[in-house]
Amino acid sequence: MMSGLEAALAGASSPSWSHRVRAGHDLASFADVPEAAEALVGLLLDGEDTAVTRQTAEALARVGTVASVRLIALVVADADDGQADWMQTGVQDALARKDGVLEVAAVCGQLVRDPEEAVRRGAAEISAWTDDTGC
Template sequence: MPDMTHGWEAALAEAESPSWARRARAGCALARFAGVPEVAGPLVRLLLDTGDTAVTRRTAEALTRVGTPAAVRLVVLALAGADDGQADWLWTGIHDAQAEPGGGTDLAAVCARLARDPDGAVRRGAAVLAADADRDGVLLPRT
């Protein structure tokens, strides 16, 4: 019987690469699998990457573009645990995704759902993200 892959194993291996470009590519590839338990932890590590801000930005952008509750949950979890520098790059990725045509995920609605998450860090991160979203789900510029 041939070895069946789940479509995310190769990207998961790249998430541990010393190359920032490979880690960023892995974050983008893994974003659509945000709801898979084996992928969630590595995605949060990529969102909080200490080696290169491009990894943080591109992973946040990809997850925001996916826009599912599972994907946004990882972004808000990272926001809750980010230092100021990481948070700036997370916000940049979020804003980049929202600024693209078709990037209009209703973040306010997703955050309202995440406000009931059992994890306090997720609830805190969702509150922060929701505070920057207007009633149409479009992020307001941070000042």
């Protein structure tokens, strides 16, 4: 029998967009696990369905850990404008549903000092998104 992590990893490569969305939700809490992080990056950059990008970003923002927000920051720094827009929408959806603005903003404050330049750029962009929520 497959574990939850194994099943979610398998779902991340499904041809079904709804299975990939579920995988993004299920993997978000495992953002610190290398295999999950790799799959989450692929889901954030999903080239077939913007719902996968949006909902994976939302799930990662809802988790709100350094590892989960770092993945969004890493990816958004090099994403095309369309992907970045859907990630922003997903993050703002998460922030609108809970008191996550302070958590995400605090994590971004830590990530602007990350050794990786792409993460620093992405964290600055996400910080601007939290400012856009009006909180």
